[in-house]
Amino acid sequence: MIILHRLVRLVVVLLVVTFLSYALLNLLPGDPVTQILGMSATEESREQLRRELGLDQPLVVRYLDWLGGLLTGDFGESYITRMSVGAELAERLPVTLELLIAAEIVALGLAVPLGVAAARRAGRGLDQALTALSFALLSTPVFVLGVLLILIFAVTWNVLPATGWTSLSVDLGWNLTSVILPAVTLGCGQLAVYARLLRTDLIATLQEDYIVLARARGLSPRRIMWRHALRPSAISLITAIGLNMGALIGGTVIIETLFGLPGIGRLIVDSIFSRDYLTVQGGVVLISVGYVVVNFAVDVVYAAVDPRIRRA
Amino acid sequence: MRRWKTAAALLVAATVMAACSGQRPVENPQASTARGATGPTQGGRLVYGLSADGNGFNPITDQFAVQSYSMTTPIIEPLVSVDAGGDWKPYLAESLTPNETYDEWTIKVRSGISFSDGTALTGEIVKSNLEAQKASPLTAAALAPVTAIELADPMTVRVQLRQPWVAFPYQLSAQIGMIVPPSSLADPKAASLKPVGTGPFIFKEYVPDNRMVVTRNPGYWRKGLPYLDEIEFRILPDSQTRAQTLESGGIDAMGTNRDEDVTKFGALKDAYTVHRAEGMSVAEYVFLLNTAAAPLDDVRVRRALAHALDRDTIIKTLRGGLNEPADGPWSKDSEWYVDGGYPGYDLAKATALVQEVEAAKGPIRFETISTPDPNTMQLVELCQDMWRKAGIEVSIRQADQADLINRALTGDFRATVWTSFSAADPDGEYNALHQAFSRPLGEISLNPTRLKDKELSDALDAGRITPDEAARKEAYATVQRRLRDQMPILFIDHLNTGSVIAKSKVRGIGEHTLPDGEKGRPLTGSPIPYHPFAQVWVTER
Numbered sequence: 130m131i132i133l134h135r136l137v138r139l140v141v142v143l144l145v146v147t148f149l150s151y152a153l154l155n156l157l158p159g160d161p162v163t164q165i166l167g168m169s170a171t172e173e174s175r176e177q178l179r180r181e182l183g184l185d186q187p188l189v190v191r192y193l194d195w196l197g198g199l200l201t202g203d204f205g206e207s208y209i210t211r212m213s214v215g216a217e218l219a220e221r222l223p224v225t226l227e228l229l230i231a232a233e234i235v236a237l238g239l240a241v242p243l244g245v246a247a248a249r250r251a252g253r254g255l256d257q258a259l260t261a262l263s264f265a266l267l268s269t270p271v272f273v274l275g276v277l278l279i280l281i282f283a284v285t286w287n288v289l290p291a292t293g294w295t296s297l298s299v300d301l302g303w304n305l306t307s308v309i310l311p312a313v314t315l316g317c318g319q320l321a322v323y324a325r326l327l328r329t330d331l332i333a334t335l336q337e338d339y340i341v342l343a344r345a346r347g348l349s350p351r352r353i354m355w356r357h358a359l360r361p362s363a364i365s366l367i368t369a370i371g372l373n374m375g376a377l378i379g380g381t382v383i384i385e386t387l388f389g390l391p392g393i394g395r396l397i398v399d400s401i402f403s404r405d406y407l408t409v410q411g412g413v414v415l416i417s418v419g420y421v422v423v424n425f426a427v428d429v430v431y432a433a434v435d436p437r438i439r440r441a
Numbered sequence: 442m443r444r445w446k447t448a449a450a451l452l453v454a455a456t457v458m459a460a461c462s463g464q465r466p467v468e469n470p471q472a473s474t475a476r477g478a479t480g481p482t483q484g485g486r487l488v489y490g491l492s493a494d495g496n497g498f499n500p501i502t503d504q505f506a507v508q509s510y511s512m513t514t515p516i517i518e519p520l521v522s523v524d525a526g527g528d529w530k531p532y533l534a535e536s537l538t539p540n541e542t543y544d545e546w547t548i549k550v551r552s553g554i555s556f557s558d559g560t561a562l563t564g565e566i567v568k569s570n571l572e573a574q575k576a577s578p579l580t581a582a583a584l585a586p587v588t589a590i591e592l593a594d595p596m597t598v599r600v601q602l603r604q605p606w607v608a609f610p611y612q613l614s615a616q617i618g619m620i621v622p623p624s625s626l627a628d629p630k631a632a633s634l635k636p637v638g639t640g641p642f643i644f645k646e647y648v649p650d651n652r653m654v655v656t657r658n659p660g661y662w663r664k665g666l667p668y669l670d671e672i673e674f675r676i677l678p679d680s681q682t683r684a685q686t687l688e689s690g691g692i693d694a695m696g697t698n699r700d701e702d703v704t705k706f707g708a709l710k711d712a713y714t715v716h717r718a719e720g721m722s723v724a725e726y727v728f729l730l731n732t733a734a735a736p737l738d739d740v741r742v743r744r745a746l747a748h749a750l751d752r753d754t755i756i757k758t759l760r761g762g763l764n765e766p767a768d769g770p771w772s773k774d775s776e777w778y779v780d781g782g783y784p785g786y787d788l789a790k791a792t793a794l795v796q797e798v799e800a801a802k803g804p805i806r807f808e809t810i811s812t813p814d815p816n817t818m819q820l821v822e823l824c825q826d827m828w829r830k831a832g833i834e835v836s837i838r839q840a841d842q843a844d845l846i847n848r849a850l851t852g853d854f855r856a857t858v859w860t861s862f863s864a865a866d867p868d869g870e871y872n873a874l875h876q877a878f879s880r881p882l883g884e885i886s887l888n889p890t891r892l893k894d895k896e897l898s899d900a901l902d903a904g905r906i907t908p909d910e911a912a913r914k915e916a917y918a919t920v921q922r923r924l925r926d927q928m929p930i931l932f933i934d935h936l937n938t939g940s941v942i943a944k945s946k947v948r949g950i951g952e953h954t955l956p957d958g959e960k961g962r963p964l965t966g967s968p969i970p971y972h973p974f975a976q977v978w979v980t981e982r
Binding site: 157158159160163164165166167168169170171172174175177178209210211212217220221275276279280283284287290291292293294296386387388389390391395396399402403404 | 844
C-alpha cells in the first residue's frame, strides 16, 4: 500500500516537474536551431530545420508527444547529437551514480567517527577543532576545494590523476583513482553537515535517562555510544542524506566540469545551454525518479534504525 | 568476517596504489621504433587536452567549432589546405584551376587515395560531397554562388559559379571541403559519431564529454606518416584544471587561450613549448553595434564609443598585457592589414561627440549584451565605466551563447560582445560584412551589424572577383578604411593568446609540410587554435 502510494506520488511529481522544466526551457530565448546551424544559415534553412524537428508545433503538443514516447520507454532523440537520449543517459548514469555513492561514502565514513568523537568530548579541544573544520569546509566552494586538492595530490605529489575518467568496466584501479578526488571534493561539504548534525543529536541522546541507566549498569562507554546512542541519534542524519541528495546532484555539475567527468550533471547543463530540450527532459526525469526513490529508501531505513517508528 | 573485510580493504587499496603508480591503461600498446636520433620518431601516444566536445563529426550535418576540427581532421581531410604564407594549396585535390573569368573551377582529385574503409577516392565521391554540402542547411549559404557541380571525368569535378570567385578554394580548406566516403553520406547519423575519411588516423573510440581515441592509419596515402601510433583527445572544459592536468603529466599537450597559461608555461622553456596563433589565424574580440537601431544608428555615437575606450588599459588590466589592441578585422602581422583611421582613445573627442548628439536627440542610453562568464563581464564592466566617463549610459544584459547568437541574428540587441574574423582569407568575412546580407530588424541577418555601406560592399565584391593580388589588397584596404569610418564594430584586441602548449617531448606542432612540399599554416582557428597531427611526434624525454 505504501509502495502504491509512493508510486502515485512519483507520477504526480514527474508530471509537474517535467512540464514545468519543459515550459521554462521553452521560455528561454533562442532555440536548438541556432545551435545546430550557427550564424551562417539562412532564414529558410532555419525554418526548414524547425519543421523537421517539430519545433513549429505548440508547446503542449510537443510535451504530450514527448510524454507519449516516455510511456513506451522512448526518451526521444537529442536535437544536437542526434543520439538517443535514453542511450546518452544510460552511458552517463554510472559515472554520476558512482560519484554520488563515493561522495556519500567519503562524507559518512568521516562524519560518523568525527561526530561521535566530538559528542564524546563536547566543548573540549577536539570538539572545537572539528567545529572549526566543519565551518571551514562548509564555507569553501567546491571548485576552490577541487583545485586545491588537484594542486596537492596531482600536481605536487603526483599520486592521483588531476582529471579524466576511466570506466569501471575498463579498469577497476584507474576507475577508483579517477573517482577519489572528485568524491572527496563533493563529499567534504556533506561531511561537515553530517558531522554537525550527528554531534548535536548524540549530545542530546547522551542526556537521556536510558543512557544514564546503561552507565549505571556498568556498560562500557564504547558500547553505550555505538549500540545504544548512535542509532536513535542517526534519524536527523538519515533525513539529511535524503534531503541533501538534490544538493549533491547539483554539486555534480561543478565537479564533473572541474574534473572532466562525463556524467549526467554536465550533460544537462550543456543541454540547457544548447537548448536541447529532450535531453534536459530525460535528465530531469532521471533525477526526479532518483530523488523520490532515495527519499523512499530513507523512510524504510527510519523504521530499520528506530524500532519506535516501526511500531508506530 | 573481520578478516574478510580487511582482505577486501587491502585488495582495494592495492588496486588503487597500483593504478596510482602507473600510466592510464592503453589498449594494444605498440612498441616504438626510432627513425633517428634527431628526426621524427615513429610510434608513441599523445594525450591532448581540449576545451570542449564536438557536436558530432560529420562535416555535412554538424557545425564544427575548433575542437571539432582538432578531433576530426586527423580522420577526415579537406580538398584544400592553407600554406604558411596564407595561400591556398591543394590537399586531397591535385589541382584547382579557374577559368579565365573565375566563375568556374575545375577540381582534379589526387589519385591513389583511399578512405580507411577501403573505398577509393574519386571525382564522383567529391561531387557527391559538394552536392551534399550545397544541400545542407548548415553550409548552403556559404555555397550560394555555386550553381552546378559536374563530373568532367572520373577524377575531375567542375564547379560552376554565378559570379567570379577567386577565393573559392579557401572555402574547401574547412568543413565544406572535408571529404567523407559514400557510406558516411548514406548514413549521416553514424558518420556523426564514427567519422571515416582518408586521414592519417582511424577512429577507434569516442565517449561523449570524455575522450576520443584515434589510431594510426597504416594505409595512409602520405608515405611515412603519421608518426604517432595513437592520439587520445581528452575533453577537459575547465581551463584551470586542464592546465593542472598538463602540469601533473595527465596530458601531453593542450589548447588554451588563458594569458596566465601562456605566461606561466612560456617561462618554463625546458619543460614546455608554447605555440601561439599568428596572422590571419588570430581572432578579434569586438563589440558588434546594431546600426539599424537607435541610438547606434548614428555614426557619431559609434565613434564616441570607440574614442572612449582605452584599449591599452583593457589589455593591461584584463589580458596580462599580452594581446595587441585591434583596429580592424585583421592583425598587424597579416599581409592584409593596413594602418590608420581608427578612432583611438580620446576622451575629449568622445565627450564632444556625445554632447553634440545629446543636444539634438537627448541622452544616449543603450543596453549591451555580455555572456555571463566572469572574464567577459569584467571586460564589459570596464568598458561600461569608460563609456560612462564620456557621458554614455550603458546597461548590461547577461545572455548565454544561444540567446546571444539568436539576438545578434534577429537584431534584438544594441551592442554585444563577439569574437570573429579568423578566416584564412578576407573573403571569409563576405557574408558578415556585405550589405546584401543585411536584413531589417526581426529578420535573420547574416550581417549582424546591419550596416548598409555601398563602398564597403563594393570593396568586398572586388576582393571576391578580382584575381589581381594588388587589386585585392587595395579592396580589403578599403574594407578596413570603411569599417574604421563607419564603425559598425568596436575592435578591442587581437586574441593572440590562443595557443597550444605542449610538454617539450612533443615535437612538430605547427611544423607540418603539405603534400606538395610547401610549409603549412602552423595554427588555425580561434579562440583556441588547432593544427594537423600527422607530423607530430613524441620523443623519450
